[in-house]
Amino acid sequence: MDRLKTIFMGTPDFAVPCLRVLQEKTDIMAVITQPDRPKGRGHNLQASPVKQAALEYGLPVLQPEKIKTEEFTARLEEMQPDLIVVVAFGQILSQRILDIPRLGCVNVHASLLPRYRGAAPIHWSIINGEEETGVTTMLMDAGLDTGDMLLKDKVAITPDMTTEELHDKLMDMGGRLLSDTIDGLAAGTIVPEKQDDSLSNYAGMLNKETGHIDWTKTATEIHNLIRGLNSWPVAWGMLEGKNYKFWRTRAAEGDCSQPPGTVTELGKNSFKVATGKGLLEVLELQPPSRKRMSAGDFVRGHGVEIGAVFS
Incomplete structure (x- = not known):
């Protein structure tokens, strides 16, 4: 079977295991991540963890300030990927971009959807005293984490577990679940499942x-x-x-x-x-x-x- 042609979109360290899986299982045409940002006391520009990993793999990196421009969207269309994988990227995709890959755009989301949609699902699952959470892969649509679910995996939240500890567990889980998702999509064995909007809880931004x-x-x-x-x-x-x-x-x-x-x-x-x-x-x-x-x-x-x- 021919290897899938893919594009990866992600930014923080949480996304790096998924990039690693995609590198092993597919031919990555481009890695798209947020522009370098000033960090630390010296305000020196720092590359995202995803960019750092992509450069180690020798992959082409693109860093658009805005992904939904006509010029950049046309560039993605010219690539004709089979699949786009999005993990904590930090920008919203237009419907035109979502329609580009033949297998769709897959998102790796750090909660058991539809429970926690939004920017900070790991934090809010602990703040709200949940006893379990997990990772969900889904086909993206124009809504906020509202697309059809593909695969899930669960992890228990112990009474003293911190967000940092849970983040690391889910980060590794996300890579494994993406691997299974890619296999299932390529083989046509995954049946997408609609989300029940009544079970959703918005995990808003933190400050x-x-x-x-x-x-x-x-x-x-x-x-x-x-x-x-x-x-x-x-x-x-x-x-x-x-x-x-x-x-x-x-x-x-x-x-x-x-x-x-x-x-x-x-x-x-x-x-x-x-x-x-x-x-x-x-x-x-x-x-x-x-x-x-x-x-x-x-x-x-x-x-x-x-x-x-x-x-």
Whole structure:
């Protein structure tokens, strides 16, 4: 069987295992990724992880500022790919682009569709306390993650799992699922399945305010927010007018008679804060203008006292 001619569109590290699979199984005509962006204190231009991987493979890289222009769309049409694979690319495809490949445009999405559509499905699955998630491959249409589903794979979300940990599991899973999807499409053995829109939950963009802790919520809800925003954008609270970032916690039982946000107990390796229901045990945090540290070191350094109140 002739190898499929493909185009890959992706940007972050999450997409790299899928690019690797496509490189092994197909003839990649072009890799399309976001333009180099300034990063770090020096604001030096930095290539995306997908561009870096593509250059290692010796693949041609295209970086349009806007993919839907007449000129760039015509260029894609001239390539006549059998399949376009899209993984966390960062731009919306026009219907004209979606119509180019004979096998369609396949997206690798980091949730069990239709549950979490949108930009941040991994974060929101943890923030909302889900016990499982996974990866779905789908045929793209003009909607936001609304296309017909092809294959799925699941993974359990453990009570202390962070977004960073879940991201790495789903990243590897995405590559494996794409491999099976390509085989199934080439053989004609996959039957696309319509999504039930009534089961959808929008996983919107995150920003700094998403991480502002509301101490009147339950300890479990706050714990889920903290692990869901680890390692970005990170949950935070204020103490004496200064911003503290929270990296690792756990929900604990205990006396909640103190106002939410009040430090109720100092331990050897942690300290506890009252919430709307239950206590939040803080294990790792980041004081203002300092590096991440264990809560034990923070307590031993007299960083907090019983009765202090996070707002």
